[in-house]
Amino acid sequence: MTSKAEPRPKNGPRPHAEVPFTLEEPAPKALGFWDQGAFWANLGVSLFAFSGAYTVLAPDENGRPTLSIAAGIVAMVVGTVLGGLMLGLAAAPGARTGQPAMVLLRGLFGARLSYVPTVLNIAQLIGWGTFELIVIADAARTLWDGIPRWGYVIAAGILTTALTIWPLGSVRLLRRYVTAAVMVALVYFYVQLLREPLPDLTVGSWGGFWIGADAALAVSISWVPVAADYTRHARSARGAFGAAAVGYSATQIFAYVLGLLALALVAGDSSKVFDPFLGVTLGVLFFAVFVLREADQSFANVYSTAVSIQNLIPRADRRVLTVALGAGITGLALLLDIGDYAAFLSLIGSVFVPMLGVLAADFFLGRGRWRAAIGTADADRLGWDTSRNAPSRWGMIAAWAIGFVAYQLIYPGGVSWWAAFWQDVQGALGFTPQTWMSASLFSFLLAGLAAILVGRLRRR
Numbered sequence: 160m161t162s163k164a165e166p167r168p169k170n171g172p173r174p175h176a177e178v179p180f181t182l183e184e185p186a187p188k189a190l191g192f193w194d195q196g197a198f199w200a201n202l203g204v205s206l207f208a209f210s211g212a213y214t215v216l217a218p219d220e221n222g223r224p225t226l227s228i229a230a231g232i233v234a235m236v237v238g239t240v241l242g243g244l245m246l247g248l249a250a251a252p253g254a255r256t257g258q259p260a261m262v263l264l265r266g267l268f269g270a271r272l273s274y275v276p277t278v279l280n281i282a283q284l285i286g287w288g289t290f291e292l293i294v295i296a297d298a299a300r301t302l303w304d305g306i307p308r309w310g311y312v313i314a315a316g317i318l319t320t321a322l323t324i325w326p327l328g329s330v331r332l333l334r335r336y337v338t339a340a341v342m343v344a345l346v347y348f349y350v351q352l353l354r355e356p357l358p359d360l361t362v363g364s365w366g367g368f369w370i371g372a373d374a375a376l377a378v379s380i381s382w383v384p385v386a387a388d389y390t391r392h393a394r395s396a397r398g399a400f401g402a403a404a405v406g407y408s409a410t411q412i413f414a415y416v417l418g419l420l421a422l423a424l425v426a427g428d429s430s431k432v433f434d435p436f437l438g439v440t441l442g443v444l445f446f447a448v449f450v451l452r453e454a455d456q457s458f459a460n461v462y463s464t465a466v467s468i469q470n471l472i473p474r475a476d477r478r479v480l481t482v483a484l485g486a487g488i489t490g491l492a493l494l495l496d497i498g499d500y501a502a503f504l505s506l507i508g509s510v511f512v513p514m515l516g517v518l519a520a521d522f523f524l525g526r527g528r529w530r531a532a533i534g535t536a537d538a539d540r541l542g543w544d545t546s547r548n549a550p551s552r553w554g555m556i557a558a559w560a561i562g563f564v565a566y567q568l569i570y571p572g573g574v575s576w577w578a579a580f581w582q583d584v585q586g587a588l589g590f591t592p593q594t595w596m597s598a599s600l601f602s603f604l605l606a607g608l609a610a611i612l613v614g615r616l617r618r619r
């Protein structure tokens with residue numbers, strides 16, 4: 160079983176090690192705690208945190224916020240901390256097994272069944288990557304519109320693709336130069352925005368608190384299906400957990416609070432949320448830091464798409480894949496207006512919430528916990544088979560499906576035909592979702608519980 164056989168480096172990690180070109184060679188354990196912390200801290204600060212800050216205010220069907228800014232901040236902190244812990248849970252198995260995220264799913268579901276979430280993940284990551292190039296180009300044009308949009312899209316596509324050729328080098332680059340610049344820009348904007356005359360942040364209600372918390376949680380969880388692609392290079396599972404949970408949550412909280420303050424300054428008009436940043440002294444310069452570093456997100460999207468494709472074709476060269484994918488998302492970003500795609504991305508994302516529940520339960524408490532079984536009679540039965548012949552585990556699929564249904568019943572999302580279907584199911588079951596119900600938490604816990612029960616039943 161691959162997860163048992165993974166050797167630990169004997170002579171310590173090589174400082175400039177790179178990812179092998181195919182999945183057939185072992186992953187170098189080259190990322191320390193600070194490399195990973197800086198990587199996750201960068202992913203936590205996204206332009207989406209500014210443009211999407213209003214989502215944690217639980218907007219009604221007319222887009223009007225129901226939560227006060229103060230309540231939205233608390234909901235966002237709660238959702239982000241919970242989401243960060245879940246991200247940490249997704250990060251640790253990569254470090255322990257040396258396997259990327261979609262290959263880990265071979266251990267959970269079996270090789271063939273792992274191809275289903277792999278294809279979904281490829282679809283969502285191509286969507287996210289395209290989205291990122293569009294966001295970078297639009298934000299760059301608010302800084303300086305002397306270059307047409309297509310020029311910015313192509314420049315962002317080239318930068319993204321270049322970063323993916325040396326993935327571990329790019330993570331080290333982020334740690335060395337980018338993280339510090341981002342922190343300085345964040346602090347600068349805090350000082351500047353807090354000097355502006357802010358409205359009363361307590362106006363509004365606390366009803367819909369969990370809707371706001373869920374919105375923030377969903378953003379953290381959207382990184383779950385890629386976490387192990389990076390933490391497979393981590394030197395310890397504990398470090399991988401801590402760096403992801405703390406690094407990501409800390410900066411996401413910083414970024415969202417800043418986004419909410421900016422939103423308060425433009426009276427909740429999310430189309431103007433960049434204005435307060437650009438309006439302050441040197442704002443254009445510091446905002447340019449945010450725009451440029453957004454390429455770490457598109458980098459992660461393209462690189463992880465390539466690694467996901469390698470779960471299907473392990474011998475494929477990741478460089479060929481990322482160059483083709485970089486060109487592909489650049490073309491899509493030039494051609495498409497994918498504003499409406501956001502709802503599809505959140506729908507695909509909802510697939511991965513219960514999947515993480517099943518994965519964490521089975522990895523830490525079920526068949527995955529081979530360490531606990533070393534030297535015992537259970538040793539042969541435990542441990543994940545992440546080979547290409549791993550047998551199907553339908554019980555785990557059933558546990559995931561239970562969590563998925565729970566999620567959709569509580570929050571079917573914004574794709575109209577899909578939401579209408581689940582509203583019919585709600586009606587047929589006589590179930591009315593309550594505002595205190597968190598779709599993410601319920602589905603995560605229910606799926607995890609079901610995975611433990613299935614595991615126990617199968618052992619009998």
Ligand SMILES: Nc1ncnc2[nH]cnc12
Pocket residue numbers: 205207284287288291378381382456457460
């Ligand atoms: N670019 C991105 N932004 C936010 N969440 C994501 N999850 C995967 N890619 C993402």
